Amino acid sequence: MTPQRWSQIKAVFNGALEQPPEARGGWLRQECGSDAALLADVERLLRSFDSLGGFLDQPAQVEPEDVALAVPPAGDIDGAGWRAGDRVGEYEIVRAIGRGGMGVVYLATDRRLHRNVALKSLPASLADNPELRERLKREARAAATITDPAVATVYSLEEVEGHLLLASEYLDGRTLRAVIDDGPIDVATARHIALHVARGLRAAHDAGVIHRDLKPENIVVGTGGTAKIVDFGIAWLEHPTGTHHAKLTREGAMIGTPAYMAPEQLMGGTPDARTDIFAFGVIVAEMLSGRHPVVAGPITPAEPALQRVADRAREPDPGRRYATAGELVAVLESLATGTADAVRVRSARYWWEFHQGAAAVSYAVMLVPAWFARGQIGGLEGRSFFVATAVAAIAASMLRLHLWFMSRQHASELAWARRRSAPFIRLADVMLVVSLVVGAGLVAAQSSLDVVLLALAVGVAITFAFIEPSTARAAGLDNPS
Amino acid sequence: MKAHHELMPLVYDELRRIAARYMGRERPGQTLQATGLVNEAFVRMAAERTREFQNRTHFLAIAALSMRQILVQRARAKRASKRDAGGHQVTLNDISAPPSAIRPEFERVDPDRPGDVDMLALDEALTRLAAFDPEAAQVVELRYFGGLTVEETAEAVGVSPATVKRQWAMARAWLKQALEGLE
Numbered sequence: 001m002t003p004q005r006w007s008q009i010k011a012v013f014n015g016a017l018e019q020p021p022e023a024r025g026g027w028l029r030q031e032c033g034s035d036a037a038l039l040a041d042v043e044r045l046l047r048s049f050d051s052l053g054g055f056l057d058q059p060a061q062v063e064p065e066d067v068a069l070a071v072p073p074a075g076d077i078d079g080a081g082w083r084a085g086d087r088v089g090e091y092e093i094v095r096a097i098g099r100g101g102m103g104v105v106y107l108a109t110d111r112r113l114h115r116n117v118a119l120k121s122l123p124a125s126l127a128d129n130p131e132l133r134e135r136l137k138r139e140a141r142a143a144a145t146i147t148d149p150a151v152a153t154v155y156s157l158e159e160v161e162g163h164l165l166l167a168s169e170y171l172d173g174r175t176l177r178a179v180i181d182d183g184p185i186d187v188a189t190a191r192h193i194a195l196h197v198a199r200g201l202r203a204a205h206d207a208g209v210i211h212r213d214l215k216p217e218n219i220v221v222g223t224g225g226t227a228k229i230v231d232f233g234i235a236w237l238e239h240p241t242g243t244h245h246a247k248l249t250r251e252g253a254m255i256g257t258p259a260y261m262a263p264e265q266l267m268g269g270t271p272d273a274r275t276d277i278f279a280f281g282v283i284v285a286e287m288l289s290g291r292h293p294v295v296a297g298p299i300t301p302a303e304p305a306l307q308r309v310a311d312r313a314r315e316p317d318p319g320r321r322y323a324t325a326g327e328l329v330a331v332l333e334s335l336a337t338g339t340a341d342a343v344r345v346r347s348a349r350y351w352w353e354f355h356q357g358a359a360a361v362s363y364a365v366m367l368v369p370a371w372f373a374r375g376q377i378g379g380l381e382g383r384s385f386f387v388a389t390a391v392a393a394i395a396a397s398m399l400r401l402h403l404w405f406m407s408r409q410h411a412s413e414l415a416w417a418r419r420r421s422a423p424f425i426r427l428a429d430v431m432l433v434v435s436l437v438v439g440a441g442l443v444a445a446q447s448s449l450d451v452v453l454l455a456l457a458v459g460v461a462i463t464f465a466f467i468e469p470s471t472a473r474a475a476g477l478d479n480p481s
Numbered sequence: 482m483k484a485h486h487e488l489m490p491l492v493y494d495e496l497r498r499i500a501a502r503y504m505g506r507e508r509p510g511q512t513l514q515a516t517g518l519v520n521e522a523f524v525r526m527a528a529e530r531t532r533e534f535q536n537r538t539h540f541l542a543i544a545a546l547s548m549r550q551i552l553v554q555r556a557r558a559k560r561a562s563k564r565d566a567g568g569h570q571v572t573l574n575d576i577s578a579p580p581s582a583i584r585p586e587f588e589r590v591d592p593d594r595p596g597d598v599d600m601l602a603l604d605e606a607l608t609r610l611a612a613f614d615p616e617a618a619q620v621v622e623l624r625y626f627g628g629l630t631v632e633e634t635a636e637a638v639g640v641s642p643a644t645v646k647r648q649w650a651m652a653r654a655w656l657k658q659a660l661e662g663l664e
Contacts, residue, residue, distance in 0.1 A: 006613045013654075014647055048661075049654035056598065056621070056653050059628035060548065061512040066555040067500030067548075181498045 012042045017049075082106060082121075089160035091119055091167070107170055110155075117155060118171065122164040122234075133164075136234070139209065140166065143233030146207045150200030152220070152230040171228055176216035180286055187303040189225055190287040194306065195332045196227035197280060201325035204232055205273045212271050214279035215260040216286065263316050274318040277328060281313025281321070305335050308412040320416070327415045330477055334411055349407065352475040356404040359463055363397040363432070369452050373439050376446040385439045392432035396460075399425045418477065429464040433457045492540070492547045495522045516628025519544040538629075538637040542619075545627025549604065552626070556600035599660065606659040610652060617652040620645055 012031050019027045024046070032039040086093040091108040097118070098105045108119040122136075140157040147153070153169040176193065179185060185193075197219060204211065209232050211218070220228050262278035265271045285293040288307055293314070309331055315321045322328045334349055367390055374386035399421050406417045436457035440450040499521050503513060523540050611618035616638060623629040623637055631649070635642040 001613045003613045010614075010651060013651055017650070044658060045651070045654050048658040049650065052653055052657060055657045056625050058514070059624070060515040060552060060598075060626050062500075062515055062518065062548070062552060063512050064500040064503035067496050067518065067551050177498075181502060183502075 009041050013045055116170040117167040120166045139233040142209045146204050148200050148203030150196040150228055152228045171220040173220045173222040176219035176221055179221050180216055184290050185287050192225050193227040194284045198325055198328040198332050200229045201276055202329050205325050209233055211276050214276050274321050277313050277321050281310045284310035305412055331412055348474040352471040353404050353407050355471050356400045360397040360400040363393045366393050366456055373443045373449050377442045388435040392428050396428035433461050492543050495526050515548050519627050541627050541629055542637050545623045548626040549622055552600050553604045602660050606656050617648040620648045621652050
């Protein structure tokens with residue numbers, strides 16, 4: 001059938017359909033004239049049309065497994081056109097393994113070092129933009145300094161035959177996206193993966209690299225349950241301006257917002273470490289419920305402690321999130337059970353709690369000698385001394401009890417609570433030391449109680465200047481950096 | 482905007498993921514309408530794959546093409562596995578053998594069940610149709626494999642709904658005739 005013949009048939013067919021059925025025959029014969037073949041073709045088509053019934057009436061029905069088991073056509077993935085056995089510089093292509101946002105990823109063998117690498121061919125358009133190239137070099141260099149088991153190592157950035165190639169560690173595993181979509185992840189695994197990812201983030205942030213596009217697709221889960229983050233240092237390539245304005249299409253319909261981006265990033269702000277922490281929170285929530293938290297809505301978490309970590313991490317206000325990935329790691333480590341590491345941290349945490357409780361109690365007990373000193377100093381001075389000491393001691397004591405309670409009941413909130421209360425504790429402690437020293441001076445004329453007050457002042461100073469910081473560090477509550 | 486062939490694998494993956502979840506949920510043998518699957522994929526991808534798709538119809542067009550490929554590929558795989566599994570000889574005495582075992586290379590198609598179409602024959606006929614009327618073939622692809630309405634199809638193809646209706650009617654008539662071997 002030629003297109004010309006087809007349009008002829010089409011015209012007659014459509015015309016015939018507009019005729020009342022009884023007039024069709026006559027109309028057709030008149031229309032086709034001497035072209036008997038045309039008449040036969042149209043008549044056959046009309047007969048077929050009249051007997052259509054339900055043919056193709058309903059959209060195709062599919063069995064889910066048919067779709068799930070389908071594999072993309074082989075030719076489709078091979079964007080850069082390399083095939084198995086091709087030599088690209090010193091690399092030998094083994095096969096295409098995936099398609100990232102900005103290029104095709106190949107499994108290749110580095111013939112110099114006889115190792116497998118994941119070779120990403122970056123868009124050729126990059127090569128033409130000196131500014132982007134410079135930035136890419138800088139970021140790749142920084143990413144290459146990250147050495148952490150939870151981050152896929154970046155080996156090199158090369159230009160071969162006009163192609164920009166990024167070689168990095170080849171990972172044999174599945175993306176977290178695939179794992180999540182496979183069904184519920186048990187809590188221990190979720191915790192394990194979360195801890196790995198948090199450690200990876202800590203290492204990257206310490207190296208000054210922000211991911212900017214952390215999502216389950218960028219996390220590869222290995223057979224042993226290890227998780228590695230990929231695409232550090234190049235995720236920004238997908239949106240080099242660093243902003244993500246919601247896109248308006250011609251029709252005015254808005255295409256949704258990226259599901260793992262922090263509000264400030266969506267608004268076009270500059271992403272920082274806390275942007276990655278937000279994405280981390282979304283990912284952890286998704287691991288726990290199996291669905292993106294926005295879709296899942298309120299759920300009864302299988303693991304309330306981890307859920308709280310996720311919720312804190314994805315606070316819309318960056319100031320309310322964990323400030324650093326190190327903080328995140330500490331919290332997750334304190335949640336972890338069963339590893340030697342965690343036991344160590346747990347018992348250190350116990351001592352930290354004990355110390356908080358003990359300090360709270362002894363500060364309260366200090367009111368007793370202060371009360372006696374008040375009597376001996378006498379008058380307005382005595383009363384002022386006691387009020388100042390009592391306010392400081394009670395505040396310092398209460399704040400410590402609060403932290404003790406948070407540690408026991410809401411471990412995931414502890415870091416945040418500590419950050420918030422730190423200036424007040426410092427203020428109360430300093431005030432307590434000052435008023436004890438002043439009181440000692442005032443009471444010295446009347447009795448030897450001054451020695452007791454001075455000793456207490458020294459004790460308080462040592463507590464907050466030395467003991468507390470060291471127990472907190474041992475408990476992993478303070479990020480060394 | 483990226484080209485179709487670049488976006489296809491993404492849509493493909495999304496469709497597979499959604500279907501994989503349905504597998505766990507639905508009882509075996511349960512079928513889904515392509516429309517539902519495609520729309521769910523759109524909702525998910527609109528949220529996650531922000532930049533790549535021009536608009537909804539752009540996405541649906543790619544999804545419809547993906548569905549066609551998936552269905553054809555699976556039909557082909559099933560036919561191949563039937564052929565492989567057909568090691569036992571069906572003799573004339575073996576009257577209990579189902580018709581499909583006697584002619585394993587053909588899909589069993591029940592003409593009374595609407596929507597039960599020989600996928601490979603349809604695909605082949607559609608390819609032939611596309612040779613002389615690509616627009617009509619695309620209308621079929623969008624309507625049947627993507628589950629698009631007449632209006633959505635009109636938007637995707639860039640013609641009026643009335644034109645889509647005419648093309649749809651004629652394409653169906655021609656395809657039915659082609660599938661019945663009358664062409």
